[in-house]
Amino acid sequence: MAITNAPNLNSVPAPQKQTLETNYLDFNQDMGWAQQYLPDLMEKEAEVFGPRTISGFLSKIGAEESMQADQVIWSEQGRLHLSYKGKIASSGTTAGANPGTAATTQLTIESDIDETSGFTAANHGIRVNDTVIVANSDGIFKCLVVTVAGVLVDVAPYGQANLADNTTSKGTTILVYGSEFSKGVKYMDGGTATTQKDGRGANEPDFKTFANKPIIMKDYYEVSGSDTARIGWVEVTGEMGQSGYLWYLKAEADTRARFTDYIEMAMIEGELNDATSVADGSNLLPGSSTGAGQVGTEGLFAAIEDRGNLTSGVTGVNAATDLAEFDAILAEFDKQGAIEENMMFINRSTSLAFDDMLASMNSYGAGGTSYGVFDNSEDMALNLGFSGFRRGSYDFYKSDFRYLNDLATRGGINAANAANAIRGVIIPAGTSTVYDQMLGKNLKRPFLHVRFRASQTDNRRMKTWVTGSVGAATSALDAMQIHMLTERCLVVQGANNFMLMK
Numbered sequence: 001m002a003i004t005n006a007p008n009l010n011s012v013p014a015p016q017k018q019t020l021e022t023n024y025l026d027f028n029q030d031m032g033w034a035q036q037y038l039p040d041l042m043e044k045e046a047e048v049f050g051p052r053t054i055s056g057f058l059s060k061i062g063a064e065e066s067m068q069a070d071q072v073i074w075s076e077q078g079r080l081h082l083s084y085k086g087k088i089a090s091s092g093t094t095a096g097a098n099p100g101t102a103a104t105t106q107l108t109i110e111s112d113i114d115e116t117s118g119f120t121a122a123n124h125g126i127r128v129n130d131t132v133i134v135a136n137s138d139g140i141f142k143c144l145v146v147t148v149a150g151v152l153v154d155v156a157p158y159g160q161a162n163l164a165d166n167t168t169s170k171g172t173t174i175l176v177y178g179s180e181f182s183k184g185v186k187y188m189d190g191g192t193a194t195t196q197k198d199g200r201g202a203n204e205p206d207f208k209t210f211a212n213k214p215i216i217m218k219d220y221y222e223v224s225g226s227d228t229a230r231i232g233w234v235e236v237t238g239e240m241g242q243s244g245y246l247w248y249l250k251a252e253a254d255t256r257a258r259f260t261d262y263i264e265m266a267m268i269e270g271e272l273n274d275a276t277s278v279a280d281g282s283n284l285l286p287g288s289s290t291g292a293g294q295v296g297t298e299g300l301f302a303a304i305e306d307r308g309n310l311t312s313g314v315t316g317v318n319a320a321t322d323l324a325e326f327d328a329i330l331a332e333f334d335k336q337g338a339i340e341e342n343m344m345f346i347n348r349s350t351s352l353a354f355d356d357m358l359a360s361m362n363s364y365g366a367g368g369t370s371y372g373v374f375d376n377s378e379d380m381a382l383n384l385g386f387s388g389f390r391r392g393s394y395d396f397y398k399s400d401f402r403y404l405n406d407l408a409t410r411g412g413i414n415a416a417n418a419a420n421a422i423r424g425v426i427i428p429a430g431t432s433t434v435y436d437q438m439l440g441k442n443l444k445r446p447f448l449h450v451r452f453r454a455s456q457t458d459n460r461r462m463k464t465w466v467t468g469s470v471g472a473a474t475s476a477l478d479a480m481q482i483h484m485l486t487e488r489c490l491v492v493q494g495a496n497n498f499m500l501m502k
Contacts, residue, residue: 053257054403055264058450058490061343061427064461066454071213072491078206082125083113085170086151088136088163104146104154105163107134110170114496121151125203130179136172138164144180210307214453214489215270215297217263221255223248225470225478252482256464259484261409263462267450267490268403270299297489300448301422307495309336312502323357323391329426329499330392337497339428341395346424347404347414350501354398358386396426426499447494453487460487 086109109126112119126132130145132155141163143155153174157163166172228248236250273279273295280290304310309332333339346354388397401424405411414421428447452461463485466472470480492498 053261054406054409055260057345057401057403058264058267058448061429061448063449065449065451066459066461067214067451068453068455071211072451072489073209073211074491074493075207075209076494078208079112079114082176082203084109084111084121084124084126084174085113085115086110086121086153086172086174087169088134088166088172103162104156105134105143107153107155107172107174109151109153109174113173124151126153126174126176127203129181129185130176133175133177134163134172135175136166136168138166212298212451212489212491213272213294214451214487215266216485216487217259217266218483218485219255219259219262220481220483221252222468222479222481223251223470225468225480228470228480248480255482256484260462263486263488265403265409266297266299267488268300269302270297270490271302272296272298298492299490300425300492301500303490303492303495304425304498304500307492308498308500309496310500310502323361326357326391330394332499333394333497337428337494338393339497340393341429342397343427343429344396344398344424345401345404345427346398346501347401347411347422350423351398351400355386358389397429401425420502422500422502424501426501428494428497447492447497449491449493451489451491460485462486 086107089106089108109121109124111121112124126145126148128145128148132143132145134141134143134155134157141160142158143163144158145153146156147154155163228246230247231245232247233245234247235245236247273292275292277292277295279295281295298306311329311332333342344354386398388395390396403410404414404422404424407415410422414423452459454460463483465483466480467474467483468477468480469475
């Protein structure tokens with residue numbers, strides 16, 4: 001069944017600077033005022049789109065904090081265990097660059113298990129006398145590390161002579177699971193009490209550092225002094241609580257509501273420029289830096305795509321349309337922080353897919369009459385939806401994300417390019433422990449929070465001020481100008497625990 005919009009549907013309202021005919025539905029398109037009879041005027045403006053704002057998403061799941069710098073930097077713990085990707089370049093031969101004396105299997109370390117961009121393979125933590133698991137398409141093998149020279153690691157398998165060559169780049173996983181020493185051998189040495197074969201000392205903890213920069217956002221509304229006293233025939237209403245017959249009240253409040261939405265949308269959609277970008281700061285104020293990462297800000301979607309997890313449904317239609325597919329999401333979370341409580345903010349189609357998936361788990365729900373708590377009767381409203389569920393050791397709480405449904409926001413973008421549409425996001429609940437450089441100590445913060453610029457002199461979280469001659473006159477301008485400004489950025493900590501559903 002296809003759904004076709006009515007041709008005169010007022011689905012794309014366009015803001016104008018003044019009251020125009022196009023802003024209204026003409027109550028008598030044929031005659032207008034050219035008649036002697038008074039029409040029955042319905043003065044109150046109809047709210048046909050319901051709540052039009054999309055803000056509130058970040059306030060539900062995060063927090064806000066002030067900052068006094070042009071950049072916020074935070075560090076995150078690395079993984080505890082040593083696991084690497086590499087290849088088997090020469091097996092069954094004496095390692096050419098290594099001082100080994102016996103024929104061994106030579107591994108080449110290429111990256112860590114998380115493919116971290118800042119990782120240097122030569123600085124891996126594998127040492128002589130470590131015991132490792134080597135796994136690839138040929139099998140899983142337990143080995144003893146014999147020699148180490150940079151990225152080259154010679155190992156002696158326990159259960160066979162040597163391993164077969166497997167030169168697929170990063171096709172072999174190496175996991176350190178312990179160590180084994182002979183009597184009288186120096187700790188982590190591998191030679192005699194005086195001979196050092198490796199020279200690699202104690203392993204230092206690894207951590208990752210990330211940064212983001214705030215952006216300055218501005219908007220303003222202006223109305224002439226005469227128009228502030230011009231009455232209209234429509235009683236205006238809006239999300240900001242305005243009411244009355246003065247059009248500028250609605251226009252100013254709509255501008256403010258739109259700016260509030262822009263603040264949230266920028267924190268969700270923001271992106272830093274890269275080395276290939278032509279956005280170099282030339283359109284910003286003098287003194288702006290140029291180069292990669294100097295323009296823009298990293299928003300939620302960009303952070304998850306860069307450092308988090310992505311999932312797409314079967315043939316890209318929907319994520320988690322069946323239990324097996326959702327279990328794949330759980331398996332990915334198991335590899336990460338395994339945070340038990342998670343919030344899902346999803347669009348309508350994915351929400352319904354979740355409901356159908358959960359309802360199908362009930363053997364009596366084939367006809368769709370036993371949803372919800374499975375005790376519906378013919379005398380009660382049928383509950384066809386779920387607000388949350390538990391699978392394995394994970395709790396998920398589901399909520400509709402208006403931003404992904406509204407045609408005037410991401411809903412329209414998703415409709416224009418369904419192949420790359422964002423269906424939802426899974427965000428861990430709770431807090432993470434991070435090191436704050438400003439305070440010089442560890443603090444617990446939500447995984448997602450906003451940093452805004454503020455000091456004792458100026459708070460730029462959401463500034464509003466009025467200039468002009470209307471009201472409290474501040475200039476000779478015969479108008480009222482309402483200015484709005486914010487300076488902020490989003491901090492996404494532990495993005496490896498987030499999931500973007502595409």
